[in-house]
Amino acid sequence: MPDRDVPLGLEEIRLYDTRTRSVRPLEPLEPGKVGIYTCGPTVYAPQTLGNMRSQLVPDLLRRVLIAAGYDVTFVTNITDVGHLVDDSDDGDDKMEKAAAATGESAADIAARYTEQWADDRRRLGCLEPDIRPKAADHIAEQIAMVETLEAKGHTYVIDDGVYFDTASFPAYADFAGLRLDDLEATGRVDSIEAKRHPADFALWKLTPPGVKRQQEWDSPWGRGFPGWHIECSAMATKYLGERFDIHTGGIDHVRVHHTNEVAQSECALDVHPWVGHWVHTEFLDLGGEKISKSKGHVLTVDTLVDEGIDPLAFRYFSLQGHYRQNQAFSIDAVRAAGTALRRLRLIAHQARAAGGAADPDRWEGARRAFWSALADDLNAPAAVAALWEATRDPDLTPADLWALLEEADTVLAVDLGAAPDADQTGSDARIDALVAERAAARAAKDFATSDRIRDELAAEGIEVVDTPTGATWRRR
Structure with a gap:
């Protein structure tokens, strides 16, 4: 633990780890410091609310760690090259496809949607990343990691590009609990016949003869572009070291993207485990179907604004569901969350306006309940419930309640200090x-x-x- 006082209830933080399939105490590699890498957006289109939920969870985690006294380095990447439309290494690059469809340059598309994503994060109350690397700016690091893997015998080359040989890493299936003989279950059936195994994945894709891409670079294997997975390993290693504490992302990354990250990183760096905790966020659910651009769902932060909904109502809505559970989504549900948030802001406003001095002994119990819930695998619903219970506690003065709500908002980040709406007061x-x-x-x-x-x-x-x-x- 850090060497300073922390709120009671936050002395030990426990997180579910996807790799070990268990809730374990956080044990940073360096006492008092935590490195977090979060998979960021592929910037070929606006990010959906489902994409943004996977940003809200690591933001909450980061804030909790800061409250616990840790020095946190938070890195989230921008994928502006290399992400194919198919996880089986077939099909077009998403950036190239968007450029061809619009007539714009891939660079212009990436710049526009990167800024929109960054603005959406701000509107949802997220802290700015400490480091926000772009894949296209780290080609040299990616090539160097592929060369290391090649020197250690983990790759092979076919006409299509350089591939990671999963047979060279016997633990490949362990991370996601895969059965590689059940190819349909792993989503690995593809049409690249020269691959030795369907699970083998591209590290460097070669530009086909006669084709000119907007995004391509020279490499030891020929002109081409990096595979999607290698970028995260290269950039995380550059900014957080050969091993680091926490890697986050959406649950849909487990079977392919993060499995491949683990394989190439542990083989290139000779480390195990590469990451201390893997924290994955479940889907937003639209009647049994996840919110996804590929499914035609284009619900974004702008959608909420167009509906007259405060974007922070979506953050509060997200806090009402545990990150490891699917959360049923509807505009009405977010609108209802907004109503509850306005009510909580009104209570906070009245408590602050009443003035007076808070007594730590009176509100310490409510404070402990709030922080204990967050320390227990980021149980945000229980933490929010603890706040509402405190608002009904007759033993708390308005000053006590405001002290609690003001401190809680450092991690909830739903602007409880905002002036209430005119229709309330x-x-x-x-x-x-x-x-x-x-x-x-x-x-x-x-x-x-x-x-x-x-x-x-x-x-x-x-x-x-x-x-x-x-x-x-x-x-x-």
């Missing part, structure tokens, strides 16, 4: 102040002042409504 700062003054008088048992303020407001046509979570007001 009106938009009159003077009335807000009087209601807050009345709340403070009631807390001090100064009922004469409390009644006087209520009567003054009533004379103006303002009705004060006392609730278990505080007072609100409305015009008659």
